[in-house]
Amino acid sequence: MSTKNRELNRAERAKAIQREQAAGERNRRILITLAIVVVLSAVVAAGVVFSSGGSKKPEASSALPPATAQGQALVMGDNAKAATKVVVYEDFLCPYCRQFETSTRDFLQAAADKGTVQVEYRPFHLLQDDYSTRALSAWAAVLQQGTPKQALSYHDVLYDKQPYEASPDKPDGAKLAEWAKDSGVTSSSVLDSVKKADDPEFVKAADATATEAGVDGTPTVLVNGKPLEGSSVSDMADNLEKIVSGS
Amino acid sequence: MLRWVGLASRLVVGGVWIWAGLIKLPDPESSVTAVRAYQLLPSSAADAVGRALPMVEVVVGVCLVLGLLTRISAGVSALLLLAFIVGISSVWARGISINCGCFGDGGHDPDAISRYPWEIARDVGLLAASLLVVWLRRTPFALDNVIFPDRTEDRDVDQEP
Numbered sequence A: 001m002s003t004k005n006r007e008l009n010r011a012e013r014a015k016a017i018q019r020e021q022a023a024g025e026r027n028r029r030i031l032i033t034l035a036i037v038v039v040l041s042a043v044v045a046a047g048v049v050f051s052s053g054g055s056k057k058p059e060a061s062s063a064l065p066p067a068t069a070q071g072q073a074l075v076m077g078d079n080a081k082a083a084t085k086v087v088v089y090e091d092f093l094c095p096y097c098r099q100f101e102t103s104t105r106d107f108l109q110a111a112a113d114k115g116t117v118q119v120e121y122r123p124f125h126l127l128q129d130d131y132s133t134r135a136l137s138a139w140a141a142v143l144q145q146g147t148p149k150q151a152l153s154y155h156d157v158l159y160d161k162q163p164y165e166a167s168p169d170k171p172d173g174a175k176l177a178e179w180a181k182d183s184g185v186t187s188s189s190v191l192d193s194v195k196k197a198d199d200p201e202f203v204k205a206a207d208a209t210a211t212e213a214g215v216d217g218t219p220t221v222l223v224n225g226k227p228l229e230g231s232s233v234s235d236m237a238d239n240l241e242k243i244v245s246g247s
Numbered sequence B: 001m002l003r004w005v006g007l008a009s010r011l012v013v014g015g016v017w018i019w020a021g022l023i024k025l026p027d028p029e030s031s032v033t034a035v036r037a038y039q040l041l042p043s044s045a046a047d048a049v050g051r052a053l054p055m056v057e058v059v060v061g062v063c064l065v066l067g068l069l070t071r072i073s074a075g076v077s078a079l080l081l082l083a084f085i086v087g088i089s090s091v092w093a094r095g096i097s098i099n100c101g102c103f104g105d106g107g108h109d110p111d112a113i114s115r116y117p118w119e120i121a122r123d124v125g126l127l128a129a130s131l132l133v134v135w136l137r138r139t140p141f142a143l144d145n146v147i148f149p150d151r152t153e154d155r156d157v158d159q160e161p
Helices: A002-051 A095-114 A130-145 A148-160 A173-182 A188-196 A200-212 A233-246 B002-024 B028-037 B043-066 B070-094 B113-136 B143-147 B152-159
Strands: A067-070 A073-076 A084-090 A117-123 A220-223
Touching (some): A002 B043, A067 A148, A073 A095, A084 A233, A095 A117, A095 A233, A095 B028, A130 A173, A220 A233, B028 B043, B070 B113
Parallel strands (some): A084 A117
Antiparallel strands (some): A084 A220
């Protein structure tokens, strides 16, 4: 009887030790798992920051290449004898244009800075949507009353922040003015015009130029007067990059 | 036998993730364009997802191939694939024709709709493989087996009378 009791006690004690060990082992595993998860999250975060070259803010206008306003167009690069002249007809609401802009911006700005390329941005109103004319009018205010560099920066911001074509509530004048501020526009009279975002004269003139040039889709890109070829927007961007790096 | 199917699933799914992520990694703008093209997320969220996704894919892929935190990685893999299947089905239903952007170069593409069924089938296959790995818990040649040695021996001791 007593031996049986003793054996029972021993068995219980052994079980208790096992339970304790199991609990310790479980804690150890949870800690290791957490540590690995933290390290992996850090790797992801570092990769994201690294691949997007730090947090992307609208370029300070001092970092942008020289630009001039010419009528309804904005010309980037001050070398009139540049080997490659690019003309871009685009709509601020067109998603293809956004794709073209974000995939060509860096190398075009670098080349314009070097003076090997001159780019003429000709935004106009193609898509039948109020936002298309609203954004164009807002940009017109910066182009005509602000500085060309502000207009260039605002042009980039308008594409970065482009709403979806099908979105029911697209940015209003106040939002457009906020983005203009982000692009370095400080004058309150310019910001007021941006906020009104209503310049039918400019829209009409820009549209007329595009129609005259036979442009019926966006983006339409001319390189030294010839249409840029490409089966898709990314193909167009690749072809343009090849041409630009060769000049 | 099933353990070896599990190992194969781990390597195939992991390999696909690494491949898909590495293609997209050098061009975050193109990845953002791909996510935006689905017109599902608010544009600011699409921006963040587009930038984070390639790196997440590479890390999930590496974890699966190495067998590191296998169950969690396979779970994340299954969730991502489910999201992709929902995304592609949704653009298909809405008649939006885009390159799925699965392996880079997303955005508008006029002949994409005919490819949707095959893309969904591929993702369903990868999803099934991921779920198999989640269900198996343990597969051969995994780092987990070294870091978290199997406790079946302890359990055997417990079960002995």
